[in-house]
Amino acid sequence: MNRRELLVVAAGLALMPAIPHSVQAQTKAKPPEDKPFAEHFIALQLSDSDPKKQRLVLSVASNLQKAYGQDKIAIEVVAFGPGIDLLRAESENRALVDSLITQGVRFDVCGNTLDTIEHETGQRPKINPHAIEVQVGVGQLLTLSEGGYTVIRP
Numbered sequence: 834m835n836r837r838e839l840l841v842v843a844a845g846l847a848l849m850p851a852i853p854h855s856v857q858a859q860t861k862a863k864p865p866e867d868k869p870f871a872e873h874f875i876a877l878q879l880s881d882s883d884p885k886k887q888r889l890v891l892s893v894a895s896n897l898q899k900a901y902g903q904d905k906i907a908i909e910v911v912a913f914g915p916g917i918d919l920l921r922a923e924s925e926n927r928a929l930v931d932s933l934i935t936q937g938v939r940f941d942v943c944g945n946t947l948d949t950i951e952h953e954t955g956q957r958p959k960i961n962p963h964a965i966e967v968q969v970g971v972g973q974l975l976t977l978s979e980g981g982y983t984v985i986r987p
Contacts, residue, residue: 862874862981863980864907865939867937868904868906868907870904871904871907872905872906873897873905874906874907874981874982875897875907875908875909875982875983875985876908876909876974876984876985877890877894877908877909877910877911877985877986878916878974878984878986879911879912879919880912880913880914880915880970880986881915881916882915882918882919884925884926886916887916887918888926888929889987890910890919891926891929893985893987894908894910894933895933898937903936903937907939907982908937908939909939909941909977909982910939910941911941911943911967911970911977912940912941912943912964913942913945913946913970913971914943916970917942917946917947917958917960920940920961921958921959922959922960922961922962924961927961930964931963934963939965940961940964941964941965942960942964942965942966942970943966943967943968943970943973944966944967945968945969945970946970947960947966
């Protein structure tokens with residue numbers, strides 16, 4: 834970029850209207866009731882059944898809590914599609930999931946995925962009783978994102 838182009842870009846940026854404070858405030862997440870002191874808000878997306886991905890999501894949640902402290906970070910794992918395997922009652926990672934739940938990590942499971950499996954197999958999957966069923970997993974991610982959460986797909 835030559836000097837003239839750089840000046841044009843700089844002038845354009847200077848003329849851009851400032852973002853009103855009220856708009857900036859809307860992007861700040863409201864702490865969940867069980868995490869009133871949370872300063873960081875993370876949603877972890879899990880949409881495949883690969884055991885390595887499942888362990889990675891659990892590891893990321895655990896590492897974030899260690900780095901920021903359980904009270905300072907709100908973590909929500911949203912599982913949909915094949916990702917719900919992590920939250921099946923018989924999951925090999927059940928003990929890790931339950932441990933993270935006791936530390937304040939929330940696990941959401943997609944109701945649409947459960948409905949689809951029930952329709953296809955005639956039986957609704959048995960899910961970890963601590964998981965919270967949400968109607969639409971991707972919709973939950975969108976809601977969290979719009980509420981100020983950072984969505985990460987490890």
